[in-house]
Amino acid sequence: MVHVTPPDAGRRSERSRRAIFDAALSLVGEVGYDKLTIEGIAGRAGVGKQTIYRWWPSKAAVLLDAFTADAEAADHEQALPDTGDLAADLKFVLRATADEFNTPEFQAPYRALAVAAANDAKVAAEFTGRLLEPGIKVYVDRLRRAQQAGEIAAGVDVRIAADLILGPFTQRWLMRTGELTYAFVDTLVDLVLDGLRNPRP
Amino acid sequence: MVHVTPPDAGRRSERSRRAIFDAALSLVGEVGYDKLTIEGIAGRAGVGKQTIYRWWPSKAAVLLDAFTADAEAADHEQALPDTGDLAADLKFVLRATADEFNTPEFQAPYRALAVAAANDAKVAAEFTGRLLEPGIKVYVDRLRRAQQAGEIAAGVDVRIAADLILGPFTQRWLMRTGELTYAFVDTLVDLVLDGLRNPRP
The missing domain is CATH 1.10.10.60 (Homeodomain-like)
Incomplete structure (x- = not known):
């Protein structure tokens, strides 16, 4: 039939x-x-x-x-810009992301999902697989291109490098330990790229 | 009366x-x-x-x-070790913290509190003020001593530097994006200290 x-x-x-x-x-x-x-x-x-x-x-x-x-309608999972200047590209995207996370209409449902995921392993698998990991992947891809271009050291694990950028950003927002300002994201990018050690490169 | x-x-x-x-x-x-x-x-x-x-x-x-x-009974808010080798001290403490976060009796109530805090700004203020910030402060203090000793560059914001270490760790645990292994925390510490850039210091 x-x-x-x-x-x-x-x-x-x-x-x-x-x-x-x-x-x-x-x-x-x-x-x-x-x-x-x-x-x-x-x-x-x-x-x-x-x-x-x-x-x-x-x-x-x-x-x-x-x-x-x-997110799909807004093309959120596109590639990061690649002007050849990794620091500038990361700051540009993180400033835009900070603006988004500071917008109530965006942040309420995203926080609800993050909370549900943190609370429940099954929701977490869906949330990370469909939203979080695709968002991380665009950073991993951009960092890998920077590595191929010689801007990032050869031995760096680019997945953990992406966590270094996104972990502090997300943590600050989720736990409300500080504001997501442009100054914060700029400092974050510079510290991640240059490291903490004295002397600097 | x-x-x-x-x-x-x-x-x-x-x-x-x-x-x-x-x-x-x-x-x-x-x-x-x-x-x-x-x-x-x-x-x-x-x-x-x-x-x-x-x-x-x-x-x-x-x-x-x-x-x-x-946490108070277990003296959780003591200072980090200071052997003069910042990388070794951070890896030592983060490995112990990974063991703790991998323990069900510890992680269930801590996750419950983190979820309640992420969900509710009033709980967040209590949670960050009484548990999270005191935990971050011991890292800030250790990083400041390393800065005074010349191991960390003079201009580094040590509060954001602490976020660089703890944000990726917490995010990975809370969102279950990966395991908290010794290899992960060691890589995290090395990347945070050395930065991503080529050439390295």
Whole structure:
């Protein structure tokens, strides 16, 4: 038997999907992750909660898909700029990332996802696989190109080098130990590239 | 009217406090932070839940006090070793810290607190002020001594330098992006001290 989809069903479900994503992203910013419920998302999106349960097993899954769809739409996983000046390129991108993390609409759902991931190994696997690692990979790729160009020392593990840049940034934001300012990201990049030792290169 | 405390009351309340802390730390490892309740802690500790509510406003507060009491008992906030070899001292301490973070009894309550802090700015202020910042300060102090000894370049911001070491470590553990191995912490220390650039100092 051939399954015939009515002509409008695809468009209608895409509309519902988008409404559910918008509802999840805005609600988590308003009520926080703890108080976010499938019922609440359904109500805001104007769909039945069974529609959500048919597609997603949990609120974390809805939020992750919503956030990933947004990130993909914004081309977040593109390559880092490569002007030949690694320090300048890293500062440029980290300043833009600081602006983004300082924006409430971005930071509320991303924090909710990070918290859910830190709390639960299964959510963590999804979160790191679909959002965190692709974000780290663009740094790894840029650092590898810098290594090939001779700007970075040959023996450096570029994956751990990426952690050196992103770990302090994320930690400061997640634990609220300081502000994500341009001065902070500039200092971070310079320290990571030059190292702490005296004398400097 | 003079309030007379019965001779055993102080000792009894210290015993209850200790029982409540032990119950909170073991329960959070068994059921996770989400399912940890004041009722559950009271039941395990053999006290009435009003006893807990009289002393603490929330489960986060109980857990933070329990964890801080343990850390203070273990002298966690002592100074880092100073053998005159900064790299060796940092690797020594970070290897011990990796062992600790790889221990389930330590990591379950600490993760629960970190998650609660990431989720809630008020818990974050308590968590960073009482646990995180004192832990960072011992690194800042050691780095400042290395700077005075001429091992670290004069212009380096030692607070951000401490973030460079602890941020990637914490991030890897919290988001489960990799194992906390001795090889990882050794590489981390070498990269932070030497920097990424070619040529090296």
